[in-house]
Amino acid sequence: MERNVVLIALFTALIAALGLVPKLTLASGIPITAQSLGIMLCGTVLGAKRGALAVLLFVVLVAAGLPLLAGGRGGLGVFTTPWAGFYYGFPIAAFVTGLIVEKWNGSNVSVVAGVAAVIGGIGALYLVAVPYYMVMKPAGLGEAVLTAMAPFMPGDLIKAVLAGLITGALYKARPSSVLSRAKAA
Template sequence: MERNVTLIGLFAALIVALGFVPAIPLGFGVPITLQSLGVMLAGAVLGSWRGALAVLLVQALVAIGLPVLAGGRGGLGIFVGPTAGFLIGWLPAAFVTGLIVERLRRVPVALAAGIGATLGGIIIMYALGILGFWLVKNAGLKPEDAPISLWAATAIMAPFIPGDLVKVVVTGLVARTIAQYRPSALLARG
């Protein structure tokens, strides 16, 4: 139990620390950050429940106003802004990433982590992120404002995909390295 709490806290700290790497703003409210890499790693290394708890801890820190997101952002307002869907999507992203690594035991760990990070860290996170972005952008429109279509919201997110694919590869490589040199630390396979 104590080890689990320590590792959950450690991965929450990793996600926060990755937020200190300067974000790359793209001009429409959703920056490129490395924090989603931390989410993918939490799931791949800690497994579904522990990875999700690490993310939940970060989300709680954000909710109480600590500036733990990229760019020093925090507070409840984040949960209704253009990045809300992505932030909310972190939880199922970590869970699904971990679940896939746990279930694909006969598959090499790098591949399992890559598949998990792709499904959890890209497909699920983007589905919720795009939906959240679309909802926020269309909320409270004035009559003269044109609504944004869901397709347009999806197209706006396209520049993020190559970077997130690199994060998937990094997640697989890190998981493989941990499995090779410290297999007991890869709790998703424990």
């Protein structure tokens, strides 16, 4: 129990720290950061439940006003923008990513984690973020995909590969530390 709490807090801090990595701001005003790599790692390393809890804690801390998002943003106001679908989708993305790693018994953990990060960390996230953008903007599907999805895909795919490689290396070095692969997780 205590170990789970510590790991959830640690991965919440990891997501926050990855928001400090120098960002690239698109013309739309939304920054590209490494925070989504943290979301993916929560799922690939911690598993579905712990990963989602770590990300949910991050979202709650942002809502409470902590400036944990790129550019030092935080507070309830960030949840009213067309981009808030990403924040709402973060815990879902971590959960789906973790669930795939837990259920898929492939022997190559790097590949399993990388594919899970693509399906959960990208696919599930955009299934929430794009429709949310369409409603809040309002915008059609084409505009939403071109504005809220397409510019992020190359970086997201790189982050998914990194999540797979990091998880695989961690599993090779210390298999018991990758809780998503533990039989009694």
